[in-house]
Amino acid sequence: MIDPKKDLLYRLADDQLILGHRNSEWNGLGPILEEDIAFSSMAQDKLGHALQLYSLLHELGEAEPDTVAFTRNAGQFHCCQLVELPIGDYAFSLMRHFLFDHAELLRFEALTASSYEPLAQVARKLKGELKYHVLHANTWIRQLGTSTDEAIEKLQAALDLTLPYALALFEKTEAEPAIIAEGIFIGEDALRQQWLENISRVLSQTALELPDVTTISPGEGGRHGVHTEFLQPLLDEMAEVFRLDPTADW
Protein backbone atom coordinates (compact mmCIF):
# COMPACT_ATOMS: atom_id res chain seq x y z
CA MET A 1 0.00 0.00 0.00
CA ILE A 2 1.16 3.53 -0.82
CA ASP A 3 2.79 5.58 1.94
CA PRO A 4 -0.01 7.75 3.40
CA LYS A 5 2.24 10.83 3.27
CA LYS A 6 2.87 10.34 -0.45
CA ASP A 7 -0.81 9.67 -1.10
CA LEU A 8 -1.76 12.98 0.50
CA LEU A 9 1.08 14.94 -1.13
CA TYR A 10 0.19 13.76 -4.63
CA ARG A 11 -3.40 14.88 -4.19
CA LEU A 12 -2.38 18.27 -2.82
CA ALA A 13 0.34 18.91 -5.38
CA ASP A 14 -1.62 17.77 -8.43
CA ASP A 15 -4.57 20.01 -7.50
CA GLN A 16 -2.21 22.98 -7.27
CA LEU A 17 -0.43 22.26 -10.54
CA ILE A 18 -3.55 21.71 -12.61
CA LEU A 19 -5.58 24.61 -11.25
CA GLY A 20 -2.46 26.78 -11.54
CA HIS A 21 -2.31 25.90 -15.21
CA ARG A 22 -6.00 26.62 -15.72
CA ASN A 23 -5.69 29.98 -13.93
CA SER A 24 -2.80 30.89 -16.22
CA GLU A 25 -5.11 30.51 -19.22
CA TRP A 26 -6.74 33.79 -18.14
CA ASN A 27 -3.47 35.56 -18.84
CA GLY A 28 -4.31 38.24 -21.40
CA LEU A 29 -8.02 37.38 -21.39
CA GLY A 30 -9.26 38.69 -18.04
CA PRO A 31 -12.49 40.74 -18.16
CA ILE A 32 -10.63 43.70 -16.61
CA LEU A 33 -6.92 44.30 -16.16
CA GLU A 34 -7.01 43.69 -12.38
CA GLU A 35 -8.62 40.28 -12.88
CA ASP A 36 -6.14 39.37 -15.57
CA ILE A 37 -3.39 40.12 -13.05
CA ALA A 38 -5.23 38.36 -10.20
CA PHE A 39 -5.70 35.05 -12.04
CA SER A 40 -2.15 35.18 -13.36
CA SER A 41 -0.83 35.88 -9.85
CA MET A 42 -2.84 33.04 -8.37
CA ALA A 43 -1.49 30.78 -11.14
CA GLN A 44 2.03 31.75 -10.13
CA ASP A 45 1.26 31.13 -6.44
CA LYS A 46 -0.22 27.72 -7.20
CA LEU A 47 2.76 26.64 -9.28
CA GLY A 48 4.99 27.72 -6.38
CA HIS A 49 2.84 25.67 -4.01
CA ALA A 50 3.00 22.65 -6.34
CA LEU A 51 6.80 22.93 -6.45
CA GLN A 52 7.04 22.95 -2.64
CA LEU A 53 4.84 19.84 -2.42
CA TYR A 54 6.58 17.95 -5.25
CA SER A 55 9.87 18.77 -3.51
CA LEU A 56 8.58 17.03 -0.38
CA LEU A 57 7.70 14.01 -2.52
CA HIS A 58 11.21 14.08 -3.95
CA GLU A 59 12.62 14.01 -0.40
CA LEU A 60 10.47 10.91 0.17
CA GLY A 61 12.11 9.18 -2.81
CA GLU A 62 9.89 10.17 -5.75
CA ALA A 63 11.34 11.59 -8.99
CA GLU A 64 12.43 15.23 -9.49
CA PRO A 65 9.56 17.78 -9.42
CA ASP A 66 9.79 18.51 -13.17
CA THR A 67 9.72 14.81 -14.02
CA VAL A 68 6.72 14.22 -11.80
CA ALA A 69 4.89 17.26 -13.18
CA PHE A 70 5.62 16.81 -16.87
CA THR A 71 5.96 13.11 -17.64
CA ARG A 72 2.89 11.46 -16.15
CA ASN A 73 -0.30 10.75 -18.08
CA ALA A 74 -3.82 11.60 -16.91
CA GLY A 75 -4.40 8.22 -15.27
CA GLN A 76 -1.42 8.84 -12.98
CA PHE A 77 -2.75 12.15 -11.69
CA HIS A 78 -4.54 12.45 -8.35
CA CYS A 79 -6.13 15.88 -8.77
CA CYS A 80 -9.88 16.25 -8.34
CA GLN A 81 -11.89 16.74 -11.51
CA LEU A 82 -12.90 20.26 -10.44
CA VAL A 83 -9.46 21.68 -11.23
CA GLU A 84 -9.14 20.13 -14.69
CA LEU A 85 -12.36 21.51 -16.18
CA PRO A 86 -11.81 24.18 -18.89
CA ILE A 87 -11.90 27.80 -17.70
CA GLY A 88 -15.37 28.38 -19.19
CA ASP A 89 -16.62 31.92 -18.72
CA TYR A 90 -15.46 34.25 -15.95
CA ALA A 91 -18.38 33.27 -13.69
CA PHE A 92 -17.33 29.63 -13.91
CA SER A 93 -13.68 30.32 -13.15
CA LEU A 94 -14.57 32.68 -10.31
CA MET A 95 -16.93 30.16 -8.71
CA ARG A 96 -14.42 27.32 -9.03
CA HIS A 97 -11.77 29.57 -7.45
CA PHE A 98 -14.14 30.47 -4.59
CA LEU A 99 -15.08 26.86 -3.83
CA PHE A 100 -11.55 25.51 -4.24
CA ASP A 101 -9.60 28.15 -2.34
CA HIS A 102 -11.93 28.12 0.67
CA ALA A 103 -11.13 24.41 0.98
CA GLU A 104 -7.41 25.01 0.43
CA LEU A 105 -7.13 27.68 3.11
CA LEU A 106 -8.80 25.40 5.67
CA ARG A 107 -6.76 22.42 4.50
CA PHE A 108 -3.43 24.16 4.91
CA GLU A 109 -4.45 25.78 8.20
CA ALA A 110 -5.17 22.27 9.51
CA LEU A 111 -1.91 20.96 8.06
CA THR A 112 0.10 23.46 10.11
CA ALA A 113 -0.54 21.01 12.97
CA SER A 114 0.51 17.95 10.96
CA SER A 115 2.67 15.32 12.67
CA TYR A 116 4.65 15.27 9.41
CA GLU A 117 6.78 18.31 10.22
CA PRO A 118 8.12 19.14 6.71
CA LEU A 119 4.52 19.40 5.47
CA ALA A 120 3.55 21.49 8.52
CA GLN A 121 6.35 23.92 7.60
CA VAL A 122 5.14 24.23 4.00
CA ALA A 123 1.57 24.69 5.28
CA ARG A 124 2.62 27.54 7.56
CA LYS A 125 4.07 29.27 4.51
CA LEU A 126 1.18 28.58 2.13
CA LYS A 127 -1.71 29.54 4.39
CA GLY A 128 -0.60 33.19 4.46
CA GLU A 129 -0.63 33.30 0.67
CA LEU A 130 -3.96 31.48 0.41
CA LYS A 131 -5.62 34.17 2.55
CA TYR A 132 -5.25 36.53 -0.39
CA HIS A 133 -6.89 34.02 -2.71
CA VAL A 134 -9.91 33.70 -0.39
CA LEU A 135 -10.09 37.47 0.12
CA HIS A 136 -10.11 37.92 -3.66
CA ALA A 137 -12.79 35.26 -4.21
CA ASN A 138 -15.04 36.57 -1.42
CA THR A 139 -14.81 40.14 -2.68
CA TRP A 140 -16.02 39.26 -6.16
CA ILE A 141 -18.63 36.70 -5.09
CA ARG A 142 -20.13 39.27 -2.70
CA GLN A 143 -19.94 42.09 -5.22
CA LEU A 144 -21.29 40.25 -8.28
CA GLY A 145 -23.62 38.04 -6.24
CA THR A 146 -25.54 41.15 -5.17
CA SER A 147 -25.44 43.07 -8.45
CA THR A 148 -27.43 42.67 -11.69
CA ASP A 149 -29.82 39.84 -12.53
CA GLU A 150 -27.48 38.73 -15.31
CA ALA A 151 -24.50 38.46 -12.96
CA ILE A 152 -26.54 36.59 -10.36
CA GLU A 153 -27.93 34.17 -12.97
CA LYS A 154 -24.49 33.46 -14.37
CA LEU A 155 -22.99 32.87 -10.94
CA GLN A 156 -25.90 30.67 -9.85
CA ALA A 157 -25.49 28.56 -12.99
CA ALA A 158 -21.76 28.31 -12.28
CA LEU A 159 -22.44 27.29 -8.68
CA ASP A 160 -24.91 24.58 -9.75
CA LEU A 161 -22.41 23.28 -12.28
CA THR A 162 -19.28 23.31 -10.10
CA LEU A 163 -20.77 22.15 -6.79
CA PRO A 164 -20.84 18.37 -7.56
CA TYR A 165 -17.18 18.59 -8.59
CA ALA A 166 -16.31 20.72 -5.55
CA LEU A 167 -17.86 18.12 -3.23
CA ALA A 168 -15.40 15.63 -4.75
CA LEU A 169 -12.52 17.71 -3.38
CA PHE A 170 -13.10 15.61 -0.27
CA GLU A 171 -13.01 12.21 -1.99
CA LYS A 172 -11.15 9.77 0.24
CA THR A 173 -8.50 7.26 -0.71
CA GLU A 174 -7.54 3.96 0.89
CA ALA A 175 -4.87 5.83 2.87
CA GLU A 176 -7.44 8.00 4.71
CA PRO A 177 -7.57 5.95 7.97
CA ALA A 178 -3.77 5.90 8.20
CA ILE A 179 -3.51 9.64 7.40
CA ILE A 180 -5.85 10.42 10.29
CA ALA A 181 -4.43 7.81 12.70
CA GLU A 182 -0.87 9.04 12.17
CA GLY A 183 -1.90 12.65 12.78
CA ILE A 184 -0.83 13.74 9.29
CA PHE A 185 -4.16 15.43 8.54
CA ILE A 186 -7.56 15.85 10.23
CA GLY A 187 -9.26 14.02 7.36
CA GLU A 188 -11.60 14.90 4.50
CA ASP A 189 -14.89 14.68 6.46
CA ALA A 190 -13.77 17.23 9.05
CA LEU A 191 -12.50 19.52 6.30
CA ARG A 192 -15.74 19.22 4.30
CA GLN A 193 -17.80 20.27 7.31
CA GLN A 194 -15.74 23.42 7.96
CA TRP A 195 -15.74 24.25 4.27
CA LEU A 196 -19.53 24.04 4.01
CA GLU A 197 -19.88 26.41 6.95
CA ASN A 198 -17.48 28.93 5.43
CA ILE A 199 -18.87 28.98 1.90
CA SER A 200 -22.45 29.07 3.25
CA ARG A 201 -21.58 32.14 5.31
CA VAL A 202 -20.34 34.07 2.28
CA LEU A 203 -23.11 32.88 -0.05
CA SER A 204 -25.76 33.91 2.50
CA GLN A 205 -24.60 37.51 2.00
CA THR A 206 -25.51 37.30 -1.68
CA ALA A 207 -28.56 36.49 -3.79
CA LEU A 208 -27.05 33.08 -4.59
CA GLU A 209 -28.50 29.88 -3.23
CA LEU A 210 -26.43 26.92 -2.19
CA PRO A 211 -28.20 23.79 -3.51
CA ASP A 212 -28.97 21.08 -0.95
CA VAL A 213 -25.69 19.19 -0.87
CA THR A 214 -27.28 16.04 0.55
CA THR A 215 -29.08 15.48 -2.76
CA ILE A 216 -25.97 15.84 -4.93
CA SER A 217 -23.74 12.94 -5.89
CA PRO A 218 -20.15 14.21 -5.97
CA GLY A 219 -18.18 13.95 -9.22
CA GLU A 220 -15.60 11.65 -7.72
CA GLY A 221 -12.85 9.54 -9.28
CA GLY A 222 -10.04 12.08 -9.65
CA ARG A 223 -8.22 10.94 -6.52
CA HIS A 224 -8.12 7.44 -8.03
CA GLY A 225 -6.88 8.47 -11.46
CA VAL A 226 -10.29 8.69 -13.13
CA HIS A 227 -10.48 11.97 -15.01
CA THR A 228 -12.60 13.93 -17.45
CA GLU A 229 -11.70 14.13 -21.12
CA PHE A 230 -10.16 17.55 -20.42
CA LEU A 231 -7.12 16.53 -18.38
CA GLN A 232 -5.00 14.75 -21.00
CA PRO A 233 -5.12 17.63 -23.54
CA LEU A 234 -4.12 20.01 -20.71
CA LEU A 235 -1.16 17.79 -19.81
CA ASP A 236 -0.11 17.49 -23.45
CA GLU A 237 -0.09 21.25 -23.82
CA MET A 238 1.61 21.89 -20.48
CA ALA A 239 4.40 19.40 -21.14
CA GLU A 240 4.84 20.04 -24.86
CA VAL A 241 8.04 22.04 -24.55
CA PHE A 242 9.48 19.91 -21.73
CA ARG A 243 8.99 16.73 -23.74
CA LEU A 244 10.85 18.14 -26.76
CA ASP A 245 14.04 17.69 -24.77
CA PRO A 246 13.64 16.52 -21.16
CA THR A 247 17.38 16.93 -20.53
CA ALA A 248 17.54 20.59 -21.61
CA ASP A 249 18.70 23.09 -19.01
CA TRP A 250 16.41 26.12 -19.15
Next chain:
Amino acid sequence: MTEATILSWLDEVKDPEIPVVSLVDLGVIRRVQIAPDGHVSVWMTPTFSGCPAMDYMRRDVERVLCEHGVANHTVSMSLEEAWSSNDVTERGRQALREFRLSPPPPHQGIIDLDILEYAECPHCGSHNTELRSPFGPTLCRALHYCFDCRQGFEQFKPV
Protein backbone atom coordinates in the same frame (compact mmCIF):
# COMPACT_ATOMS: atom_id res chain seq x y z
CA MET B 1 36.08 37.05 8.73
CA THR B 2 33.04 36.95 11.01
CA GLU B 3 29.36 36.30 10.43
CA ALA B 4 28.75 40.05 10.80
CA THR B 5 31.28 40.77 8.04
CA ILE B 6 29.48 38.37 5.71
CA LEU B 7 26.14 39.99 6.52
CA SER B 8 27.60 43.39 5.66
CA TRP B 9 28.73 42.03 2.26
CA LEU B 10 25.29 40.57 1.67
CA ASP B 11 23.85 44.03 2.21
CA GLU B 12 24.96 44.67 -1.39
CA VAL B 13 22.43 42.16 -2.67
CA LYS B 14 19.14 43.83 -3.49
CA ASP B 15 15.72 42.52 -4.37
CA PRO B 16 15.84 42.47 -8.21
CA GLU B 17 12.31 43.87 -8.43
CA ILE B 18 12.68 46.41 -5.60
CA PRO B 19 16.32 47.42 -6.08
CA VAL B 20 16.39 49.76 -3.06
CA VAL B 21 15.96 47.06 -0.39
CA SER B 22 18.69 44.60 0.52
CA LEU B 23 17.93 40.95 1.15
CA VAL B 24 19.15 41.44 4.71
CA ASP B 25 16.65 44.28 5.31
CA LEU B 26 13.92 42.28 3.61
CA GLY B 27 14.46 39.45 6.10
CA VAL B 28 15.17 36.93 3.34
CA ILE B 29 18.65 36.11 4.67
CA ARG B 30 17.86 33.99 7.70
CA ARG B 31 21.21 32.92 9.09
CA VAL B 32 24.90 32.95 8.33
CA GLN B 33 27.25 30.45 9.93
CA ILE B 34 30.99 29.87 9.66
CA ALA B 35 32.00 26.30 10.47
CA PRO B 36 35.33 25.58 12.26
CA ASP B 37 36.78 24.45 8.89
CA GLY B 38 35.87 27.82 7.33
CA HIS B 39 32.87 26.59 5.37
CA VAL B 40 30.26 29.36 5.10
CA SER B 41 26.56 28.47 5.18
CA VAL B 42 23.82 30.95 4.31
CA TRP B 43 20.15 30.12 4.81
CA MET B 44 17.55 32.06 2.85
CA THR B 45 13.76 31.86 2.85
CA PRO B 46 11.33 32.98 0.11
CA THR B 47 8.96 35.91 0.66
CA PHE B 48 6.29 34.18 -1.45
CA SER B 49 6.70 30.53 -2.35
CA GLY B 50 6.08 31.17 -6.05
CA CYS B 51 8.42 34.18 -6.26
CA PRO B 52 10.41 33.80 -9.51
CA ALA B 53 13.10 36.19 -8.22
CA MET B 54 14.28 33.77 -5.53
CA ASP B 55 16.66 31.92 -7.85
CA TYR B 56 18.22 35.22 -8.92
CA MET B 57 18.62 36.27 -5.32
CA ARG B 58 20.31 33.00 -4.43
CA ARG B 59 22.72 33.35 -7.37
CA ASP B 60 23.45 36.96 -6.35
CA VAL B 61 24.32 35.78 -2.83
CA GLU B 62 26.65 33.12 -4.24
CA ARG B 63 28.28 35.69 -6.55
CA VAL B 64 28.93 38.12 -3.67
CA LEU B 65 30.47 35.34 -1.56
CA CYS B 66 32.77 34.37 -4.46
CA GLU B 67 33.74 38.01 -5.06
CA HIS B 68 34.89 38.20 -1.46
CA GLY B 69 36.96 35.06 -1.86
CA VAL B 70 34.58 32.66 -0.11
CA ALA B 71 34.65 29.73 -2.52
CA ASN B 72 33.78 27.21 0.16
CA HIS B 73 30.09 27.92 0.75
CA THR B 74 26.55 26.54 0.70
CA VAL B 75 23.51 28.74 0.09
CA SER B 76 20.24 26.98 0.81
CA MET B 77 16.54 27.79 0.78
CA SER B 78 14.59 26.78 3.82
CA LEU B 79 11.03 27.12 5.07
CA GLU B 80 12.03 26.16 8.59
CA GLU B 81 11.38 29.70 9.75
CA ALA B 82 8.78 30.96 7.27
CA TRP B 83 9.13 34.58 6.20
CA SER B 84 6.75 37.14 7.62
CA SER B 85 6.42 40.76 6.50
CA ASN B 86 7.23 41.65 10.13
CA ASP B 87 10.79 40.58 9.28
CA VAL B 88 11.33 43.66 7.10
CA THR B 89 13.64 45.96 9.12
CA GLU B 90 12.90 49.61 9.90
CA ARG B 91 15.61 50.60 7.42
CA GLY B 92 13.90 48.39 4.83
CA ARG B 93 10.54 50.01 5.52
CA GLN B 94 12.03 53.47 5.08
CA ALA B 95 13.60 52.42 1.77
CA LEU B 96 10.22 51.08 0.59
CA ARG B 97 8.55 54.41 1.45
CA GLU B 98 11.19 56.33 -0.49
CA PHE B 99 10.60 53.95 -3.42
CA ARG B 100 6.89 54.99 -3.10
CA LEU B 101 5.86 51.48 -2.10
CA SER B 102 3.74 51.35 1.04
CA PRO B 103 5.48 49.16 3.65
CA PRO B 104 3.62 46.16 5.12
CA PRO B 105 1.75 47.09 8.31
CA PRO B 106 3.15 45.27 11.38
CA HIS B 107 0.86 42.56 12.76
CA GLN B 108 0.60 40.19 15.71
CA GLY B 109 0.77 37.02 13.65
CA ILE B 110 -2.94 36.99 12.82
CA ILE B 111 -3.70 38.72 9.55
CA ASP B 112 -7.33 39.70 9.46
CA LEU B 113 -9.23 41.74 6.91
CA ASP B 114 -8.42 45.01 8.68
CA ILE B 115 -4.72 44.42 8.22
CA LEU B 116 -5.06 43.23 4.62
CA GLU B 117 -7.06 46.29 3.65
CA TYR B 118 -4.98 48.84 5.53
CA ALA B 119 -2.28 50.82 3.76
CA GLU B 120 -0.60 54.16 4.20
CA CYS B 121 -0.36 56.21 1.01
CA PRO B 122 3.35 56.46 0.15
CA HIS B 123 2.76 59.75 -1.71
CA CYS B 124 0.91 61.85 0.88
CA GLY B 125 0.91 59.70 4.04
CA SER B 126 -2.91 59.52 4.17
CA HIS B 127 -4.69 56.54 5.71
CA ASN B 128 -7.86 57.35 3.76
CA THR B 129 -7.14 54.58 1.30
CA GLU B 130 -8.80 51.51 -0.18
CA LEU B 131 -7.61 48.07 -1.27
CA ARG B 132 -8.37 47.73 -4.99
CA SER B 133 -6.89 44.29 -5.59
CA PRO B 134 -4.83 41.93 -3.47
CA PHE B 135 -2.78 41.11 -6.60
CA GLY B 136 -0.36 43.54 -8.24
CA PRO B 137 2.60 43.49 -10.62
CA THR B 138 4.51 41.01 -8.44
CA LEU B 139 3.25 38.42 -5.94
CA CYS B 140 4.39 40.54 -3.00
CA ARG B 141 2.44 43.66 -3.99
CA ALA B 142 -1.22 44.70 -3.68
CA LEU B 143 -3.00 47.58 -5.45
CA HIS B 144 -4.51 50.38 -3.34
CA TYR B 145 -6.05 53.80 -4.01
CA CYS B 146 -5.69 57.02 -2.02
CA PHE B 147 -8.83 59.15 -1.71
CA ASP B 148 -6.86 62.21 -0.59
CA CYS B 149 -4.23 62.55 -3.30
CA ARG B 150 -6.33 60.52 -5.74
CA GLN B 151 -3.59 58.25 -6.92
CA GLY B 152 -3.26 54.53 -7.13
CA PHE B 153 -0.31 53.05 -5.29
CA GLU B 154 1.20 49.70 -4.46
CA GLN B 155 1.81 48.12 -1.09
CA PHE B 156 4.22 45.41 -0.02
CA LYS B 157 1.67 42.86 1.23
CA PRO B 158 1.49 41.84 4.86
CA VAL B 159 2.01 38.07 5.27
